[in-house]
Amino acid sequence: MTELIELGEVRIQVTRKAVKNVHLSVHPPDGEVTLVAPTSTRLDVARAYAITKLGWIRDQQAKLQQQTREEPRQYITRESLYLWGQRYLLEVEEKDTKPGVTWNHTRILLTVRPGSDHAKRAEVIHNWHKQLLHKAVQPLIQKWEQRLGVKVAGYYLQKMKTKWGSCNHRAGNIRLNTELVKKPKELLDYIVLHEVAHLVEPTHSERFTAILDEHYPSWRTARDELNALPLETINPSEAANRDQGGQNEGFIRRR
Structure with a gap:
């Protein structure tokens, strides 16, 4: 309670x-x-x-x-989006085809059906973010499982308002904020270690700190850098979907 x-x-x-x-x-x-x-x-x-x-x-x-705040995203052409710590220009193309996202070294191309509203564009981008995170997170989880001698039962990727990640050590699950896809990949590595380490030590005790010190000596720098990066300003149309416990997000079971 x-x-x-x-x-x-x-x-x-x-x-x-x-x-x-x-x-x-x-x-x-x-x-x-x-x-x-x-x-x-x-x-x-x-x-x-x-x-x-x-x-x-x-x-x-x-x-x-x-702290610097990001402006609410409108998902329109010439808007800036961030991916893995780098800035890209967004190009929106309306076509009568399946919505999706592609990207190269300078731009992100969002394809949506004609007349798609802000909520639909945000959904397509968010699903793309989750796909990228799945690819990046799985090898990191495997790395830290092996080094710490634990097993992650599964993980969620979702928008979170107040945390970069969390761990349910009893169930063996971790939860990661999809906003991490906008930040440098080395910071994602730190967050994955942080949450997997909670399977060894559930609290932020001296033992937990010692685990981070041993396996990621620069973790304090990574933590401070992550918390110093621009924060997302939530668009009112998205606010109702934040911090809902992940009931609308997929759970990826580890085998």
Whole structure:
């Protein structure tokens, strides 16, 4: 069960789990604050802890507010799109054929049927993003499975509002944000390691940090670079589809 702590304008979602330590996080892009505490922690104790971290919380939220934002995409010709950290010009072609996307070193070509609206164009691009991520993610999962000695049961690719990824260590599943397809591939490698490592250590403990230090010594730099990159500004027509737990996204089972 999740409870709410309000400290002035700061709202903190509190969840109790079978963890040893308290974990306080400020999540991009909107500065949402979560606090995960051991199961026996009283709410007033969690509140007292959060008060001691209030200055840090506000600093992190201020950094996110100042971060560069992408303009909402309209999916029209001459618009800029990003793929694996590189900028491309979008060209839209209306043809009475199956919608799809192709790309080369300078442009992305979106083919849609005549009269296709913004929602349909966004859907075609999103499906293309998932296809690219599937190809990139699978070898990375295999690499980190072998190095960490774990097995990923399956994974989801979906738009996520506050996280780059997540892990359900009990089910052995990971979840990755499709926005990662816009970022440099080495940052995707870091996120995949981060989530697969949670199958070894579910919490952000010293043991978890040691795993990252051993296998990806520059992970702090990768984390900071990822969080410093432009964030997506959500188009109102897409907002209703965000953070829906993946019920509309395909689950890829690993064998």
